Amino acid sequence: MAPLPTDNLTAVLYGINDLRLEQRPIPKPNDDQVLLQMEVVGICGSDVHYLVHGRIGPFVVEKPMVIGHEASGTVVGVGKNVKHLKPGDRVAIEPGEGCRKCNYCKEGRYNLCLEMSFCATPPVDGNLSRYYVHAADFCFKLPDNVSLEEGALLEPLSVGVHACKRGGVTTGSVVLVLGAGPIGLVTLLSAKAFGASKVIITDIVENRLETAKKLGADHTLLIQPNDKEEVIIKRIIDALGCEPTVSMDCSGAETSVRVAIQATRSGGVAVLIGMGKSEMTLPLASALIREVDIRGVFRYVNDYPTALDLVATGKVNVKPLITHNYKMEDTLKAFDTSRTGAGNAIKVLIHANPNRKL
Amino acid sequence: MALLTKSTRLNKLYWKNVLSNLLFRNIRVTFSFPRNSLHYGGVRQIIEKSKDKKKIEPKRNFNNIEEMVILAENNDVLPRFEEKASFNFSDNLSAVLYGIGDLRLEQRPLPKYSEKEVLIATECVGLSKADINFISKREYKNYVLEKPLILGHEASGTVAEVGCKVTKFRPGDRVAIEPTIPCRICEWCKKGRFNLCPDIYFCGMPPSNGTLSRFFAWPEDFCLKLPHHVGFDEAALLEPLAVAHHACKRGGITVGSKVVICGSSPIGILSMLCAKACGATNIIVTDTKSDRLRCANTMGANNIIFVKKSAKDDHLTKEILEALGGQAHVCLECSGSPQALRISAEITKPGGTIVLVTPSPFGTAIQTKCLEEEIDIRGVLNYCNNYQNALDLIATGRLDFTSMITHDYKLTDIMQAYNVAKTGRAIKILIHTNPKWIPSRRRNY
Numbered sequence: 077m078a079p080l081p082t083d084n085l086t087a088v089l090y091g092i093n094d095l096r097l098e099q100r101p102i103p104k105p106n107d108d109q110v111l112l113q114m115e116v117v118g119i120c121g122s123d124v125h126y127l128v129h130g131r132i133g134p135f136v137v138e139k140p141m142v143i144g145h146e147a148s149g150t151v152v153g154v155g156k157n158v159k160h161l162k163p164g165d166r167v168a169i170e171p172g173e174g175c176r177k178c179n180y181c182k183e184g185r186y187n188l189c190l191e192m193s194f195c196a197t198p199p200v201d202g203n204l205s206r207y208y209v210h211a212a213d214f215c216f217k218l219p220d221n222v223s224l225e226e227g228a229l230l231e232p233l234s235v236g237v238h239a240c241k242r243g244g245v246t247t248g249s250v251v252l253v254l255g256a257g258p259i260g261l262v263t264l265l266s267a268k269a270f271g272a273s274k275v276i277i278t279d280i281v282e283n284r285l286e287t288a289k290k291l292g293a294d295h296t297l298l299i300q301p302n303d304k305e306e307v308i309i310k311r312i313i314d315a316l317g318c319e320p321t322v323s324m325d326c327s328g329a330e331t332s333v334r335v336a337i338q339a340t341r342s343g344g345v346a347v348l349i350g351m352g353k354s355e356m357t358l359p360l361a362s363a364l365i366r367e368v369d370i371r372g373v374f375r376y377v378n379d380y381p382t383a384l385d386l387v388a389t390g391k392v393n394v395k396p397l398i399t400h401n402y403k404m405e406d407t408l409k410a411f412d413t414s415r416t417g418a419g420n421a422i423k424v425l426i427h428a429n430p431n432r433k434l
Numbered sequence: 435m436a437l438l439t440k441s442t443r444l445n446k447l448y449w450k451n452v453l454s455n456l457l458f459r460n461i462r463v464t465f466s467f468p469r470n471s472l473h474y475g476g477v478r479q480i481i482e483k484s485k486d487k488k489k490i491e492p493k494r495n496f497n498n499i500e501e502m503v504i505l506a507e508n509n510d511v512l513p514r515f516e517e518k519a520s521f522n523f524s525d526n527l528s529a530v531l532y533g534i535g536d537l538r539l540e541q542r543p544l545p546k547y548s549e550k551e552v553l554i555a556t557e558c559v560g561l562s563k564a565d566i567n568f569i570s571k572r573e574y575k576n577y578v579l580e581k582p583l584i585l586g587h588e589a590s591g592t593v594a595e596v597g598c599k600v601t602k603f604r605p606g607d608r609v610a611i612e613p614t615i616p617c618r619i620c621e622w623c624k625k626g627r628f629n630l631c632p633d634i635y636f637c638g639m640p641p642s643n644g645t646l647s648r649f650f651a652w653p654e655d656f657c658l659k660l661p662h663h664v665g666f667d668e669a670a671l672l673e674p675l676a677v678a679h680h681a682c683k684r685g686g687i688t689v690g691s692k693v694v695i696c697g698s699s700p701i702g703i704l705s706m707l708c709a710k711a712c713g714a715t716n717i718i719v720t721d722t723k724s725d726r727l728r729c730a731n732t733m734g735a736n737n738i739i740f741v742k743k744s745a746k747d748d749h750l751t752k753e754i755l756e757a758l759g760g761q762a763h764v765c766l767e768c769s770g771s772p773q774a775l776r777i778s779a780e781i782t783k784p785g786g787t788i789v790l791v792t793p794s795p796f797g798t799a800i801q802t803k804c805l806e807e808e809i810d811i812r813g814v815l816n817y818c819n820n821y822q823n824a825l826d827l828i829a830t831g832r833l834d835f836t837s838m839i840t841h842d843y844k845l846t847d848i849m850q851a852y853n854v855a856k857t858g859r860a861i862k863i864l865i866h867t868n869p870k871w872i873p874s875r876r877r878n879y
Contacts, residue, residue, distance in 0.1 A: 108619070176618040177655040183819050184626020213619040378625050 081113075083430075086205035087407045089143045092130040095408060100142075103209045110161055110212045111153035112169070114428040116228040117204045118146035119414040121258070123196060127411055133354070135198045144204025144426070145171040145195035148218070148227030158212040167215040168227035169203065170234075170380045171195035187238075187377040194375075204407070206428055216380050219388050224432075225425060226387050229262075229394040232423070233383040235349065236262035238376035240270045243322040243347040247271035252312060252320035253293075254336055255327030255350055256284035258397060258423055261291060263324050263349065265392045268292050276316055278308075283420050291396060305331065309339045320344065328352025334359060342366035349373045400424040401434050520605075521555050521594045521649075525869065528584045528647030529848050534572050537849060542584070547651035552603050553595040554611070554657070556867040558670035559646050560588035563699075564639065566855050575793060577639045586646030586865070587613035587638030590660070590669035600654045610669035611645070612656040612676070612821045613637045629680075629818035636816075646845070648867055658821055661829045667839055667864055668828050671704075675824040675833070676817035677791070678704035682712050683820070684812045685764040685789040689713030694754060694762040694781055697769025698726040698738075700862050701791055703838055705766050706735055711832045714764075718757050720750075721769070729838060729861055747773060751780045762786065770794040779803040787812060838862050842873055 086100045105111045122132060123143050130137050151165045161167065172194040174186030181189050196202030203210070218227050236259070245251060249272040253264050256279035267275050276295040277288045285296040295315045299308055312335075313319055321344045323336035328350030336346045338359055346368055363370055376383075386392040399422045402410035407426055414424040427434055528542045547553050565585045567574040590610040593603045603609065615635040616628035623631050637652075638644025660669050678701055687693060691714040695702050698721035706717050719730040720739040727738040737757040741750060750773070755761065761783040767774055770792040776799070778788045784807035791814045804811060817824075827833040841863040843851040851863050 176623075179819070179822075181618075181624075182626065182628060184624065186624060211619075213624075378621075381621075 081207065084206045085404055085428075087143050087404070087426075088140045089126060089137055090140045091137065093127060095127055095143065095411060097405070097407060100205065102207045105153055105155045105209045107155040107157045108212055109155045109209045110151050110158055110167075110215055112149035112167065112203075112208050112210060112215070113152050114147060114149045114203055114206055114208050115166070115224040115432060116148050117144040117426045117428055118228045118231065119144070119410060119424045119426065120146055120232070123202075124411060124415045126196070126198075128415065132197075132351075137198050139199065141196065141198055142201035142203070142205060143196050144202040145197075146228050146231035147171070147195075147203045147208075148224045148230075149203075149208065149215075150429075151215070152207075155212065161212055161215060161217060166218045166224060166227065168218055168230045168380065168384060169195075169208075169210055170214040170216065171203070171231065172375060173211045173214055185377055187375045204404075204426060204428065206404070206430075214380075216384055218384070222384070222388050225398055226394055228425060229397060229423065230380060230383045230387065232258055232262045232397075233266065233387070233392065233394055234376035234379040235259060235373070236264075236266035237379045237383050237386070239263050239324055239347050239349050239373045240266045241379070242371050242373050243324060243345045245270040245272050245322050248273055249322050250316060250318060250320045250341075251275045252316075252323040252336070252339055253277040254323065254325045254332040255279060255329075256281070256288045256296075257326065259349060260284075260326035261288060261397060261422065262394070263326055264288060264293055265291060265394070266386075267322075267324075269386050269391045272322075274316055276312060276320070278312070284422075287396065287420075287422065291393075305335055305338065308335050312339055322347065324349060326350045330356045330358075337363050337368060337370065340368045342368065345369045345371060347371050347373055397423045398425055402426050403434065404428045404430070522869065523594075523649070526648045527845060527867075527869075529586070529845065529865075530582050530584050531568055531579060532582045533579075535569065537569055537585075537852065539846060539848070542647060544649055545651040547595070547597050549597040549599040550655075551597045551651050551653050552593050552600055552609075552657060553649060553651050554589075554591040554609060555594040555649055556589055556591040556645055556647065557608075557666040557871075558590050559586040559865045559867055560670045560673065561586075561851060561855055561863040561865060562588055562674070565646075566852065568640075569852055570856065574639075579640050581641060583638075583640055584643040584646055585638055586644040587636065588670050588673040589613070589645035589650075590666045590672070591867075593657075594649065597654070602654050603657065603659065608660040608666070608669075609657045610660060610672045610821075610825070611652050612658065612817075613645070613673060614816055615653060615656055627818055629816045646848070646865060646867065648845075648869065658825055660825070664825070664829055665836075667842075668836060669825075670864060671700075671835065671839070671862065672821060672824050672828075674700050675704050675708070675827070675835070676820040677701060677814065678708045679820045679824045679827070680817040681705055681766055681768075681789050681791045681814045682708045684814055685766060685787045687712045687714050687764050690715055691763045692716045692758055692760070693718070693764050693766065694758065694778075695719045695735075695766045695768060696771070696774035696778070697721055697767070697792065698723070698730045699768055699792070700838060702766070702768035703730050703733060703861070704835060705768060705791065706730060707733060707833045707835060708827070709764075709766075710734060711827050716758055718754060718762075720754065720774070722771075723858070725859075726861060732837060733835065741773075745773075747777050747780075751777045754781050764789065766791055768792050770796075772796045772799075775799065776801070779807075779809060782809050784808060786810075789814060839864055842866060844871065845869075 084100050084102045089095050147169045151161050151163050174181040174189035175191040193200050245267050251267045251272045253260050256277050274294045277293045278297040278299050279285050280299050319341035321341050323340045324347045325332045325336040326349050340346050410424050410426050413421050526542050526544050531537050564574045572579045593605050593607040616623045616631035617633040687709050693709045693714045695706050698719050716736050718737045719735040720741050721727050722741045731738050763786050765778045765782045765788045768791045779801035787810045789812050840861045845867045854860050
């Protein structure tokens with residue numbers, strides 16, 4: 077039998093701008109869990125936010141917390157009750173596990189569970205380490221044609237899928253996506269996969285729109301930061317030839333949300349994904365008298381299998397989103413790149429398996 | 435008394451639960467342990483500390499459990515418990531089915547319960563069609579009786595003891611149970627349709643033991659606390675009410691709906707009440723038995739139609755359409771009769787829904803009319819996230835079905851109850867498993 081592994085290098089956030097790599101004991105899986113050798117972990121804007129600000133809203137980093145939640149790994153051990161996975165399987169990891177007992181969980185909306193245990197949301201540890209245990213039913217086996225890098229990208233893609241479901245995007249939909257960051261781009265990819273006939277994407281940065289064009293946006297619109305709302309809305313409608321039926325704000329900027337509500341056709345839906353200020357001044361009268369529904373999006377629920385299907389069948393190509401790859405030892409550099417956006421960074425990946433070539 | 439492990443110690447919730455359990459037990463408890471005992475670590479501290487101080491008169495009167503816990507935590511006194519008999523834990527009489535017609539009453543050991551479960555002293559259990567079928571035929575739907583089984587799943591009772599991690603209940607709470615427990619990890623459970631879970635645990639259905647005993651254990655999140663004004667007998671019928679509520683939701687019954695309910699069985703009558711609560715304005719109930727129709731009438735059906743054995747399809751259709759003033763939005767098929775299935779497409783509007791609540795032993799032939807007129811045919815399997823809604827319907831007074839309960843029997847008279855059920859005279863029979871139950875009014879006829 078091979079000697080038991082001992083190296084469990086882990087990225088731990090101690091406080092603001094205090095991210096350290098240290099050894100931690102290798103966890104043991106319980107009967108319903110699997111032990112995973114972590115392969116690829118992507119950096120999300122929320123991970124960077126915890127590093128820079130030490131908190132997001134009510135979630136505060138009070139004690140040292142392992143960072144990272146967009147991950148894929150290889151199964152190395154299974155609990156007694158696990159039947160659908162075996163050692164050697166490559167899996168994508170859905171980082172949030174509900175309590176399974178409350179009404180939200182039982183009604184099929186476990187993303188709203190009040191006792192949700194989500195990786196890298198304090199006080200729950202994340203999975204940027206060499207080894208990690210997770211509930212087996214939240215690990216999804218990757219078919220042979222899906223790489224571990226794409227497996228890690230299923231996490232942001234699931235957000236895009238959930239947003240499109242909340243918006244009711246389908247064939248015939250005309251979609252406006254505001255913001256071409258990673259979330260805007262996965263929302264664009266999902267909208268096209270859901271059958272939207274036209275998708276326009278806006279941003280204030282030119283090179284992001286170039287990537288969006290490559291990923292299949294029908295129209296792109298560069299917005300100057302000081303443009304008036306009416307001008308922006310007119311340009312959107314001119315480019316599309318009609319008002320959008322679904323608007324998806326992926327930036328969190330107040331102007332963006334205001335445009336999303338006003339630009340949407342009567343009877344349409346404005347989906348709010350990006351997180352910005354907690355209090356905003358919004359044109360609700362416009363939404364009210366035109367019956368425009370405003371719907372929030374929080375993570376995803378039962379969307380990982382859908383996202384995996386989209387990638388496995390080739391309907392969605394997430395590879396262009398991967399711009400930087402780092403070894404785990406260079407985690408601090410990776411976070412720097414992600415934070416500054418240097419080199420047109422979109423998605424920065426950290427490779428936690430030392431035996432696998434970058 | 436359970437052994438205290440290092441991890442439980444003087445955990446406040448644990449002590450609250452354990453001590454409250456002890457209050458209801460028919461035993462006296464004193465804290466006296468051998469000096470070298472390694473167990474009861476937390477309590478040992480109480481003894482050690484009390485030895486240091488001068489002799490303290492142990493306090494015998496506690497105002498409530500919280501006070502007792504605080505005193506125990508602060509190691510001020512040595513708690514003593516008075517004898518208090520609330521439940522007789524040595525009597526767990528259960529109705530066990532061994533084979534066709536072979537229902538025996540025997541004592542069973544008190545069920546063990548895990549940290550998130552409660553032990554319930556059963557009060558009332560409704561006798562369902564499933565139980566009757568098991569006794570007479572050994573099978574129901576696709577469940578077959580292989581080993582001796584305790585029957586019963588429509589239950590309500592009082593919480594006798596709680597597991598150490600239970601937060602929602604205390605001994606003495608009055609509860610009803612939701613008898614199906616899903617696996618919680620499969621696709622259906624996570625999507626909110628846990629009634630479709632392939633590994634669902636259904637008590638009272640083989641091979642899982644049911645609730646026709648004096649005590650049984652159940653997970654806390656599938657128990658519902660009853661408000662003061664909801665009686666145990668209404669609560670025992672929450673199960674068929676939840677099925678009826680689920681059926682109404684599946685049918686999309688809403689304000690202004692016109693509904694036809696084929697079959698005035700308990701499920702049919704409850705569906706009629708639920709449809710009314712959902713806002714349906716015109717509800718017709720049909721059946722082949724006049725006494726069941728009379729019950730539906732007294733409980734508020736807009737119209738009842740007696741179906742003669744020799745009734746022809748088109749004649750029956752005409753009668754229903756006249757009574758309803760047109761076609762129905764929703765047809766709830768609760769009888770399993772082939773005639774009801776045949777005419778359901780005629781009596782439902784194009785774009786309407788036919789809900790199949792009761793499986794037909796004769797199979798189901800789909801009319802091509804349903805396809806041409808876009809009439810949806812939807813099945814019903816148990817219930818899913820309906821229990822609290824059903825309880826609210828009773829608690830807010832929107833539903834009163836106590837007149838549906840026609841017979842009450844003690845647990846020891848269960849064979850008598852079964853014989854009455856076989857004759858078809860009864861609508862709903864309740865078995866009272868509380869040994870202290872005395873019939874309050876003569877209902878049996």
